[in-house]
Amino acid sequence: MNVLIVARKEIHQAVRNRWVLASTLLLAALALSLAFLGSAPTGTVGARALDIVIVSLSSLTIFLIPLIALLISHDAIVGDMERGTMLLLLSYPVARWQVLLGKFLGHLAVLAFATSLGYGLAAAALVASGSRVDSDSVAAFAAMIGSSVLLGAVFVAIGYLVSALVRDRGTAAGVSIGLWLFLVLIYDMALLGLLAFDQGRNVSAIALNVMLLFNPTDVYRLLNLTGFANVSAFAGMAGLAQSTSLSVQLLLLALLLWMAVPLGFAALAFSRREL
Amino acid sequence: MNAMVCLANVTKRYGRLEAARDVCFDLGQGEMVALIGHNGAGKTTLMKLMLGLIRPTSGSIAVLGDNPAAGQFAGRRHIGYLPESVSFDAALTGRETQRFYARLKREPVAKALELLDFVGLGAAAARRVGTYSKGMRQRLGLAQALIGRPRVLLLDEPTTGLDPELRQTFYEVIQRLAAEGTTVLLSSHALTELEERAGRVIIMNRGIKVADGSIEHLRNLARLPTRIRLKVAGLAPGEIPSWLPASAPCRRLNGHVVEIDAAPEHKIELLRCATAAGTALEDLDVVPPNLDELYAHFLRQTEAPQ
Numbered sequence: 001m002n003v004l005i006v007a008r009k010e011i012h013q014a015v016r017n018r019w020v021l022a023s024t025l026l027l028a029a030l031a032l033s034l035a036f037l038g039s040a041p042t043g044t045v046g047a048r049a050l051d052i053v054i055v056s057l058s059s060l061t062i063f064l065i066p067l068i069a070l071l072i073s074h075d076a077i078v079g080d081m082e083r084g085t086m087l088l089l090l091s092y093p094v095a096r097w098q099v100l101l102g103k104f105l106g107h108l109a110v111l112a113f114a115t116s117l118g119y120g121l122a123a124a125a126l127v128a129s130g131s132r133v134d135s136d137s138v139a140a141f142a143a144m145i146g147s148s149v150l151l152g153a154v155f156v157a158i159g160y161l162v163s164a165l166v167r168d169r170g171t172a173a174g175v176s177i178g179l180w181l182f183l184v185l186i187y188d189m190a191l192l193g194l195l196a197f198d199q200g201r202n203v204s205a206i207a208l209n210v211m212l213l214f215n216p217t218d219v220y221r222l223l224n225l226t227g228f229a230n231v232s233a234f235a236g237m238a239g240l241a242q243s244t245s246l247s248v249q250l251l252l253l254a255l256l257l258w259m260a261v262p263l264g265f266a267a268l269a270f271s272r273r274e275l
Numbered sequence: 276m277n278a279m280v281c282l283a284n285v286t287k288r289y290g291r292l293e294a295a296r297d298v299c300f301d302l303g304q305g306e307m308v309a310l311i312g313h314n315g316a317g318k319t320t321l322m323k324l325m326l327g328l329i330r331p332t333s334g335s336i337a338v339l340g341d342n343p344a345a346g347q348f349a350g351r352r353h354i355g356y357l358p359e360s361v362s363f364d365a366a367l368t369g370r371e372t373q374r375f376y377a378r379l380k381r382e383p384v385a386k387a388l389e390l391l392d393f394v395g396l397g398a399a400a401a402r403r404v405g406t407y408s409k410g411m412r413q414r415l416g417l418a419q420a421l422i423g424r425p426r427v428l429l430l431d432e433p434t435t436g437l438d439p440e441l442r443q444t445f446y447e448v449i450q451r452l453a454a455e456g457t458t459v460l461l462s463s464h465a466l467t468e469l470e471e472r473a474g475r476v477i478i479m480n481r482g483i484k485v486a487d488g489s490i491e492h493l494r495n496l497a498r499l500p501t502r503i504r505l506k507v508a509g510l511a512p513g514e515i516p517s518w519l520p521a522s523a524p525c526r527r528l529n530g531h532v533v534e535i536d537a538a539p540e541h542k543i544e545l546l547r548c549a550t551a552a553g554t555a556l557e558d559l560d561v562v563p564p565n566l567d568e569l570y571a572h573f574l575r576q577t578e579a580p581q
Contacts, residue, residue: 094348
């Protein structure tokens, strides 16, 4: 009950501050432009327009959704403490984990709304413009939206952990940007560099799988680009999809863990903090 | 007496700084207690300890049967808290804010919203809190603290930023609540305001409780002189009435007024002398030591090398 009251207030605030509007518009604009411009290479004959959109859109999601999620979450605890609103809230009959979970649900609802509506618009526009879309593609697209929200949840949880640990808002913002850069850009480049250097001598397939699981954005990428046969063909990952032993269930489990573990540690750190 | 809040040997250390040291007191039902002390004397720390916002380094606290340090919070439904320089989420309106807090306390929203009218925010209730002035935020802070007839009220500097009229109504409400059994602990710098209202005063200095009791009790402890002011006709400048015992320190204030510092035990005797002498006594004022003086006295006493 308390969790829902806090979640509701968080959503209310996000609507007021135009977070919802801004993120929905941003995602919709990018999804729409990808849907129409991004399909240019395959021409209008390309039957699987939606599958192509999934490939380009999920690559974009990897950059954008973590950024939006960290933007709304890095401030959640330390910001409220600095503004002094946390002091009053915690004097009410509500446990700290309830505050955190309420905020999480609220922020997740905002992300889910923006992603579903923004991406959904692009799919709807494709259908409206006469592209043939079969049920397989729709399922893959829905799965892409779902996993994008899950990726958002992972980064909201990571943002909370940062927010619960650091002393001030500036540090929270800095650490969040650093984490974003590392997980979205640097990790993959370093991994690529390692594989190129190693030439397959020491790094086994299992080790590679493990390293991919250690980065939620890679898990998301594998989930979307290899999870569906048609999509993986377009993504040029068909080969990888056959060689990787990571099942969809395992990838989903990895993402869920990536969400639950930081959230749990954030709750722990928050419960020990003094105001 | 039913203790609502019990502090036993509470110490709170921040690194090397001792924000509270070995503090003990109980607050009974319906008591109105003033917590006074300099900035940094430990007033806010004590309130935060009672709310479980911070944990004591040692000692134990019980508030409405809960141990706040262990994260128990059921009793917080019956606590109203107004933090020093209260702040709210700027994006929400006054009404939305009040509704949110009423829901968290499981109190009827309609009654909570009536409090907005009571603190004079009725007209501004639909505006965002971000547009409020400091005084208006303070009023909203009061309104949320009063939600649902709290059994314990912790008010940190409640009257700063309030205009005199609202101050008056505020104290009336607090006193009415105290009469109905609410325990009120309030900290303030405006000592004169508290003088007639607080039934009990706790003086803090550098984290240590230096005095605790009713104002009369503190006066007895402090043994500060009562000032007697006499207006005597026909007294030459600089002249002291002849009937005054030589031991009583006195001074001339202006034309006709003589001020005598009377030790508690000599007060009645001096008054008797003044009226019996049949001198041209025109007027007489008795000024007992006020809270400001008592406060200064207890601070001096603890600061003095022992």
